[in-house]
Amino acid sequence: MPNTHYEKIEKAIRYINENSKTQPSLEEIAGAVSLSPFHFQRLFRQWAGISPKRFLQFLTINHAKKLLKDSSVIDVSFEIGLSSQSRLHDHFVTLEAVTPGQFKNEGRDMKIDYGISHSPFGSVFIGATERGICQLSFISKDNRRDSLKSLRDAWPNATISENCSRMDTLRKQIFNTHAESNEKFHLFVQGSNFQVKVWESLVRISAGKAFSYQQVANSIALPSGSRAVANAIAKNPIGYLIPCHRVIRSTGVIGGYRWGSERKQAILAWEAANVQNV
DNA sequence: ATTGCCTGCGTGG
């Protein structure tokens, strides 16, 4: 899956958003990403496993509203304490967290590997300690350096070294959708108590579902805190595995995303396509 | 579907 595939997808989504009023045809969209309708079809089948037409349906406001309606309530009845488990696609995610204060005492001589690899949603920067994955960010050509910088800023005492092959292996496991993988991932994050609480509730949202910021606020018993929740979500250091892309506006608008709203839409539609294949 | 006004909250100084 070359990176150019995702770039085309993203471009198509942007074009659709910008021309939503005129309801562009498939031919028109294909033209906007400089592909023949035939190649456009093939690209989508390869990338998402579904036709562009189906894919477009997953991008509509109606579909998003339906997701919100079907999702009901996040089950937050996990054990109190800083760990939680969730099924995500065909693998499990556990979350371990420290507050910045705790980290100050424990965080000496920690080792972090990092590397850049290629996902269905563009290049990813992944960082991992012995205790778990501590960063996953999507990168574009103009922010290549930022991910490494934020890793260094977050873990100033750590020994950080490049290990592309480890991250490439990890990347394959993370974005693998085949049922036999059944991988387990351990995440190791640093955040305020509030942030961690919010991130934990995100991990409990399974693929193919979506919640509004309001619903997440309800789930942590802070019904008036939707904006604070949005703030906390925006600080999520581990994209995709902490599925902040599954939180959208209550109106069905996909809303903002740290790594670009189009990418959020792409991931959601891709998940929708994969879930229904199960 | 789009605007504009409103909110309460955590965060950082």
Add this chain to the structure above:
DNA sequence: CCACGCAGGCAAT
């Protein structure tokens, strides 16, 4: 403490 800004919500159109 207090001021700030927010990846939001909601009502009106």
